Amino acid sequence: MELSYFLAQLFGLAIAIIAGALFLRPAAIRLMVDEVGKSQLLTTMLSFIGIMGGLAVVLTHNVWELSWTTWITVIGWAALIKGVFYLTAPKLFFDLGNKVYSSTNTVRIVLFLAFIFGLYLAAVGFQTPWHS
Helix, strand or coil: CHHHHHHHHHHHHHHHHHHHHHHCCHHHHHHHHHHHHHCHHHHHHHHHHHHHHHHHHHHHCCCCCCCCHHHHHHHHHHHHHHHHHHHHCHHHHHHHHHHHCCCHHHHHHHHHHHHHHHHHHHHHHCCCHHHC
16 A cells, blocks of 8 residues: 555646646747657657556556545556557657647646646555655
8 A cells, every 4th residue: 555655746846837837838849749740769669668667557556446546546457558659650640639739728627637637646645644
C-alpha cells in the first residue's frame, strides 16, 4: 500500500503541475502535437518512455479494486497502451490528438480536468499512514 501512496503523490503532483502550467499556455499543446507528429525520433522516444513507464507501474501496481488505488493502475495501463500506439499507429494517434486539441477551449477543459485529477491524486497520496 505504501507504493500506492507514493505513486499517487508522484503522479498527482506531476499531473497538477504540468496541467496547471500548460493551462496558462494552451497554444503550446497544439505546437507539441504538431512537432511530435512530424518527428519519428520524438515519436519513438515517447513510445519507449510510455512503454517503460507503463510497464513499471503495471508490473508493480496492477491493483483492481473499488478504491482510489485503481486510478494508479489505470494511469500505468494508459501509458503502456499509449506507448504501443505511438510505436504501431502514430498517424492514427496524432490525427486523434489533432481532433481533440483542435480548439483552445477544448485544450483548457482537458487541462482543467487533468489539474483537478492531479490534485485529487496528490491529496489522497499525502493522506498516508506512514507520514503521520
